[in-house]
Amino acid sequence: MRYGKLVVEKREYEKVKKILAGAEYLNDAEQKTAIRKLQNELRVAELKPELDMPDDVVRLNSTVIFRMPEMSLKRFKIVSPEESDISQKRLSLLSPMGLALFGYAKGDEIEWQFPSGTRTISIIEVEQPKNDLS
Secondary structure: OOOOOOEEEHHHHHHHHHHHHHOOOOOOHHHHHHHHHHHHHHHOOEEEOHHHOOOOEOOOOOEEEEEOOOOOOEEEEEEOHHHOEHHHOEEEOOOHHHHHHOOOEOOOEEEEEEOOEEEEEEEEEEEOOOOOOO
């Protein structure tokens, strides 16, 4: 793990905690387990102000290029659940992959439990949205 633990922007931390808390009603046992895992990781995450956030950390609205064994490279934007649209490659934070990637950084390899079993995810690249200052 590149930074030793998850790295999360302070304001985003509060938003993500609310999203996760609102998902406790879900009936899917595996998704609940994944949500609890991320909640536990968030408890010990390093919280940083916006200006100090590394560009290579997966956040809400980050575009992530990753690979899993026996798969080609995949590219998705991690978004809040209401913005999710798989046809537009916009993946919900609450999806198994969104939960697995959030807070990790370029170069990290993550072992995560998916419905199909435990898989290793390699983060190849992380892109942050461009701030339009014009």
